[in-house]
Amino acid sequence: MERFITQDNLQRFAAGLAEKKNVLAPVASGGTTTFRRLRPGMQLDFSRMAVISPKDATFPRNETLLTVQHYPEESGKRMELQEHLPEGEMVVIGCRPCGTRGKLVFDPVYETQAIKDPYYIRRRDGATFITLACARPETTCFCHSVGSGPADEEGSDILLTAVEGGFVAKAVTEKGEQLLGDSLFEDAGAKAEEAAASNASARKLMGEAHDFSSAAEKLLKRFDDMDFWQTQSDKCISCGACTYMCPTCYCFNITDDEAGLVSRRLRTWDNCMSHTFTLEGSGHNPRSTKAHRLKNRMGHKFSYYPDLHGGQIACCGCGRCIKQCPAGVDIRQVVMAAQEYPDER
């Protein structure tokens, strides 16, 4: 089902949703575009891709897993444990296809036959994604190299495509179809063809895709070639911007926080480029240098994860890690270099 909505009405639609549910949307803030909880008076900013994807919607940067109330005076120093499972619905508006699709990388890890992460699953099931197709790629974009594209619907409930005067809204799921029943949406008419043409032109503008098809195998072959990894990681300053900006990075830390007689167990985004990520109690560290850590980051996304999960690359091609890296490390170049590197050395 395809409908049309004017720019003003989309703003109204978003504001209406925000009265009933939590809505995350890109807004202009401090010279940049960033996802914020939509509040009355806030304007949607669709002018460029947000600095950070709305990963928070399904995987917040920090969350309380459980709290413990301590009763030190009682016999047995009693403690009371309480689970903090998330509740409520969330609607994400204006996420780009890369960021929407990025969350899919979590699914086979956070929900397996044996292990179900209730925090992630509840958030995912309670989230609706109204995605905005990209009209023009940025130089750092490479979604088309990882099996996606600027109008990819995967993971979305509705896909918006900008056309003259507003947006064509395509329902991808039943949840999306219900939303399009709102009276602010009009008959799409010929606008649907305009949207299709725009999406086709956006795909063309991206140019030729990188061929990452031998990455899984070649990254493993490169594993013991520390000269290669040294060279690739020379520029890296281990700041972790790449991991914190990444829509697909799902690694986390668990720590405790204590305040008086209440302690909280927290889960926070973690950064595999940090020295402490794998530092063991004994002082031993299996990934002791940034060369080891870059190798694992590349391996995880382009080799180990695809090996375990049907060939799917754990990268959505959004290019945020390239754009935000203060040292200019380019994930595309590292993978291509690993593939092109001579086998015999």
Added chain:
Amino acid sequence: MNANPYLPDMATVVEVIEETPNIKSFRLVLNDEEKMRSFSFKPGQVGQLSVFGAGESTFVINSSPTRMEYLQFSVMRVGEVTTRLHQLKAGDQVGVRAPLGKPFPVEDMQGKNILFIGGGIGMAPLRTLFTYMLDTRDDYQDITLLYGARSPVDLTYQAELPDWLAREDVKTVLCVDNEYPGWEHKVGLIPNILLEMNPSPEKTVAITCGPPIMIKFTLQALKKLNFADEQIITTLEKRMKCGVGICGRCNIGTQYVCLDGPVFTYAQLKELPSEL
């Protein structure tokens, strides 16, 4: 394990044993009597211990499933969580998430000679299997234990050593790195003592755990003694958080030590990228 894999079960410390100057063993009983009664694990599986407010760390369950009066964990004091664990006394509350990981392949070891080689705190994961085999002794042929530490005071499980040494159905060899007054057992590094003992690889499984440097030279010694890669089993240590294969730090290539391990044969380890 609970449906929420991050939710620990509350347990009470019933006994604390001071093993060495920096290692204590904790005996725990789950507060929920029904859960304690039905708790089931196999030798080699691990658990996460919580001191609420300090955090959670991974330790092997080193008691045997044949002795279910309590669950025992041995903890070396090295950081924040282990320091807080060391302050616990009988009656104190902790959180437990267990069992996690894959156990030793005990069924495959039946009918074979068993050679244990433990170094320092690396004796903990061997203790569970060793005790289990003592309790099901008839299922195995010769059982040999080589256990070493830096010095006599660094040997854990002192209370059990006299029994292990006295038993006629196992051969126990103890060693320390240097001579100490009153030390009547072997002196030398574990791999060297192992070569001296010259065990036959015939129908034998070697199980080893200890510090990385000891493992490295013990593997070399076992190869010198003609043990095949499949006959050598070890159990790995990695920094872990979730314990259920999600948080992403204990992997070696595609394998997660918390989920696919911590027990691996040397043959399996050789297949993995070299990132120990």
